[in-house]
Amino acid sequence: MRAWKRGGAAVAFVAVTAWMACGQQQPREAQGLERAAAATVTLGDGHCAGVVVGAGRHVLTAAHCVAPTAGHELANFEDGRRLEGRYVFVDRGRDMALMELEAKAPVAPLEVAGALPAPGELLVFTGRFDRPGEPQQVMLERLGRCPSLPDVPAALFTSMHGIPGDSGAPLVDARMRVVGLVHGGARCSIAAPTADVAPEVQRLSREGPESLARSTPPARP
Structure with a gap:
């Protein structure tokens, strides 16, 4: 059982459910948090993280995790399995990248x-499976401009305490929906919002998987 961290105090993981959704069944909410943790993957040698989205054939990550010449990357899962992926969408101005996997994620x-x-909403950062630690209850403190996100008018400034390598990992809301990806800043507490890429994720999920042999489309500046 994972533990929950808030202000340095750890409580049982299932106790988070009382905060996440009053009146709902605790086992269901605990399962949701476990699902969010399992959907978080590491990339390549572990330099960054990402999250499985859509119909299970795509991983959403931070664009600054993608080298300019990168076309393919490996997604590493909690159970040790790995899948190769191909970047199909890279937007550096919003720090968003989407990778199509060679097969459906496990x-x-x-x-x-x-x-x-x-602002004021409570979010969850579950962390990476390859690092010790507890999930974090994160407060969205404000929305605002961030110099390293030139195309984002409303970056997420949070109370998160992250470390290098957390980039690309998701922040989720009470319904376990991805609302942001770790971007950077002091304590890695700034997240890039994901709402604008939701239509792109939906579109790619509706389309059939493409061959990994196809060339990667040019990245957006």
Whole structure:
């Protein structure tokens, strides 16, 4: 059983359910948190993270994790399995990249929320499976401009305490929907919002998988 971290105190993982959704069954909410943790993957040699989204054939990650010449990458799962993927969408101005996997992921995908979370909303950062630690209850403190996200008018400024390598990992809301990806800043507490890429995730999920042999489309500047 994983533990929950809030202000340095750890409590049983299932106790988070009382915060996430009053009146709902605790086992169901605990399963949702476990699902969010399982959907978080590491990339390549572990330099960054990402999250399985859509119909399970795509991984959403931070564009700054993608080398300019990178076309393919490996997604590493909690159970040790690995799948090769091909980048099909890279937007460096919003720090968003989407990778298509060679096969369906062995975990349940997460939905990408179509709207921004509101300041004051409580979010969850489950962390990486290859690092010790507890999931974090994260407060969205404000929305605002971030110099390293030139095309994002409303970056997520949070109370998260992250470390290098957390880039690309998801922040999820009470419904276990992805609302942001770890971007950077002090304590890695700034997240790039994912609402604008939700339609792209939906579109690619509706389309059939493409061959990994196809060339990668040019990245957006």
